Amino acid sequence: MTLLELRDVAVAYRGAAGDVPAVRGVSLDLAAGEALGLAGESGSGKSSLAMALLRLLPRSARVTGEILLDGEDVLRxxxxxxxxxxxxxxxxxxxxxxxxxxxxRRIGDQIAEPLLVHGLATPAQARRRTAELLEQVGLPAWRARSHPHELSGGQRQRVMIAMALACSPKLVVADEPTTALDVMVQAQVLALIRSLIAEHRISLIMISHDLSVLASTCDRLAVMYAGRVVESGPAREVFTGARHPYARALAEAFPTVGDPASRRAPRGLGGDPPDPARLPPGCAFHPRCPAALPSCAERDVGPRPVAAGWSAACVHAGPEAADTGEAGQAGESGGTGAVRENA
Structure with missing residues (x-):
């Protein structure tokens, strides 16, 4: 059953010289109990898209399209x-x-607040529920009396997860929940998210620039560049064998476990993402693309099927590329072939 449907969603911010596009015509589906990863560099539009799901963007943002949550359009x-x-x-x-x-404010009061605001519990019930939630995320119940500054970074992130689960939602959006954490705490928090999502059959949208984290946590991946989804498909397959050069560069930016050469000289991508206010013509990625063709500077390519449930917006993807030999050119460098052990 489909829980969330995005139909041609676009986000633009009002600027002095006119609207600046941050998200450009994104269409995605999320099934109940499914985990979807949104990946991309800073400025790719992934956080703008995620915050648009619950209309959490500032007033300077204009959102168009349809965001259907359980069949009801959030934008309306x-x-x-x-x-x-x-x-x-x-x-x-x-x-x-x-x-x-x-x-x-004490963290117990902050966790209980959604329950009280929505009328889902009495104050006594909310206190009991708060104790249960803290224990679920690996914190002792007495921590409800603590203030945020009395907790470590990992503990504060666990509190945020407890707050997100308080009202038993159908969907949780996690916006780079482990970015500020060290590797060991990151692994613990990711394991916690995986177990809670599986236990409660909650749908998850996780945002990160780290494809290895998303590949180890999510069922599907959607890679964004310059406000568009350039590749989407099964998480492991996209991570190890991406067809879009940008998605492949993101995956190759991380060293392979057991390969000292990749640790000393990880492959990646030079240059910076384009300014959303001055996107290049044709494919927005072509100025940085190592496999760009002359036609890439002239026309943009829509999603092309790679396999069932897997597509890439690139001339090097799909049956047409296979017929012309372009797929072989794009796949020479391959994927990373491994997921980091600490992801």
Whole structure:
């Protein structure tokens, strides 16, 4: 059963010289209980897309298209209906827990707040539920009396996960939940997210620039560049054998376990993402693409099927590329072939 449908979603921010596109015509589906990873460099549009799901963007943002949550368009909900949906049907684990938590309130009160606001529990029930949630995320119940500054970074991130699960939502959006954590704590938090999602059959959208993290956590991957999804498909297959040169470069930017040469000189991608206000003509990636053809500077290519449930927006992907030999050119460097052990 499909829980979330995005139909031609676009996000633009008002600027002095006009609208600046951050997301350009994204269409994606998410099934109940499925985990989808959104990957891309900073500025690719992944966080703008995720925050648009619950209308959490600033007023300078203009969102068009359709965002159907359980068949209901979020963009056309009244504010009262939207308030009822937030936390109860869909919740967010924000990137910086230190900034998302109120520094002058105890964490137990902050976890209980969604339950009380939505009328899902009495104060006594909310306290009991808070203790249960803290224990579920690996923290002792007495930590409910702590303030955020009394917790480590990993503990604060666990509190954010507990808040996101408080009202038993159907969907959790995790915006780079492990970016500020060291490798060992990152592995613990990722394992916690995987186990809780599986236990409660919650759908997950996880945002990261790290394809290895997403490949080890999610069922499917969607790689974004310059506001578009350039490749989407099964997570492991995309990570180890991406067809779009950009997705492949993201995967190859990480060293392969057991390969000292890749640790000393990891492959990656030079240059910077384009300015959204001044996108190049044709394929936005062609100025940085090692496999660009002359036609890439003239026309953009829509998604081409690679396999069942797998597509890439590149001239080197799909049956047409195979007929002309382009697929072989694009696949010479291959994928990384391995997922990091600590992911």
């Amino acid at each position: 909900m009244s504010w009262g209906r939207l308030r009822a949906v937030r936390w109860a049907s869909a919740s967010v684990v924000f990137q910086g827990a230190q900034h998302a938590l109120n520094p002058v």
